[in-house]
Amino acid sequence: MAHGDTKFQPSLVQLREVHDFWYEQLTRPEDFVLPEKKHNEHWFFGNEAFDQMCVKSGITSGNDILEAVQLDDPLDWVSLIILLDQIPRNCYRGDSAAIAFSFFDPMARDVALAAAKRGLPEANPQIRWQLAYRKWFYLPFVHAEDMEAHVVATQGFEMMRKDVYDLTEETDGEEELEAPQGHERPDYRARARKAIQANVARSRLTLDTWADAEKRHVDIIKRFGRFPHRNDALGRTSTMEEREYLENGGETFARPKSTLGVGGCGAAQVHN
Incomplete structure (x- = not known):
């Protein structure tokens, strides 16, 4: 698949780099269970420094994806979705935003x-009970101009x-998850329960906010x-109704x- 001369063939090494870059501000296990407001602001309301980091990472240059790597680690799936759904929104804006919408989003x-189809995110405890990972699996459907996708979201x-x-x-308490012989597996549900029960009001508000954001997208579609x-x-x-709506x-x-300029990370921007 191609968009102009854009080429894209990520490696597992690049996906691990995406993970480290995206989650560098999350320093405690409970941050992965329930990201704080500052983490969401870092992801969704970034700044020029964050945008520049996205560009310098060199990971949105473009073409063929699913045939490029074989993904076994659930966290690599998270990284690939972030690479395709989120990073382009920091690197293509203004007149260049079409590449995010028409090339990377599909x-x-x-x-x-x-x-x-592989049970992610709900059937995998590592993803299901760490919301800093889980929520990204739904964002590609939120960004779709298609009601069937929004049903999924x-x-x-x-x-x-x-x-x-x-x-x-x-x-x-929940039973410990069965671990492979010779390995210990964290009880992600128990960890999530502890973190969430320590922050009940914030937990509920966070999830209500995320669900409400999707409803606002649905209403527009x-x-x-x-x-x-x-x-x-x-x-x-734009139709007359659309113009009136935006105005x-x-x-x-x-x-x-942002002031970084079109085609880098900047210009009049559209995150969605």
Whole structure:
């Protein structure tokens, strides 16, 4: 697959680098269970320094993906989704944003669907009970201009919210997960329960906020069949209703403007 002259063939080494880069601010086990506000701001409302790091990582240059690497480690699946769904949103903006929407986004959804067929994220305890990993599996569907994809996203966020709400009320300990011979496996559920019960209000608010964000995306797709704020980047003509919507404060899911310039990390930006 190609978009212009863009070539893309990530290696497992690059995916591990993506993981280390993306999660460098998470220093405690409980941070992976329930990311703090500052972690979400780092990911979703970054700054120019973060954008520059995305560009300098050299990992959004482009072409063929699923045939390039064989993924066995669940964390490599997380990294690949971040590489396709999130990194381009820091590196292609303004007039260049179309490549994120039309090239990387479809690949991110393919990977997320392939992951789901392998039981990720819900059937894997390492991913299911560490929300800093789990939530990224749903974002490719959130970014789709397709209601079927949003059904998947909505269900994913609701399942995740139910898991968190259940843990806030759970009193009995869970059985230890069976580990391979000669290996110890962390009890991710018990760790999650401890972290979430220590932060019940924040846990519920976080999951409610994530679910509400998906609902706002769904409402736009139901109304317009697409995201109007993407029209300029994709060369689409806005309808009168779409123009009125945007002119009157309609959702753009954008961060504050950056000054780094189009095609790097910057310009008038669209995160969604």
